[in-house]
Amino acid sequence: LMETLMTGSNSEIAAMSKYMAQTHFVQSIILDYLKSLGGRLPEKLAFHYNDSEVLVWAELKDDDWEMEKALILAEAKIKAAYAEFGYNMVTTFVEISDNLPIPNHYKAFKS
Secondary structure (H helix, E strand, O other): OHHHHHHOOHHHHHHHHHHHHHHHHHHHHHHHHHHHOOOOOOOEEEEEEOOOEEEEEEEEOOOOHHHHHHHHHHHHHHHHHHHHHOOEEEEEEEEHHHOOOOOOOOEEEEO
């Protein structure tokens, strides 16, 4: 880190800054998302992210409309809070009866 700042090219410094900013925002987004759920989680929960969005995979009990509503509200809060920084959140909802695995590129938080 310090060496890159001292001797790195502008591109290396910019890449490092981008990585640090992305790490900060993704961690903050996931923590705020979990806080807004108040400790209540779906059956399975996984995350993936890229330069501009955090993707959520949520597996719910069949017809668990309250959990779905809580997840939609949590996503809306994240969108409102982080849009100004260029971040978005998109949730994919599945139910247990869909019998779908968490996609490989997602990191399981609860499975």
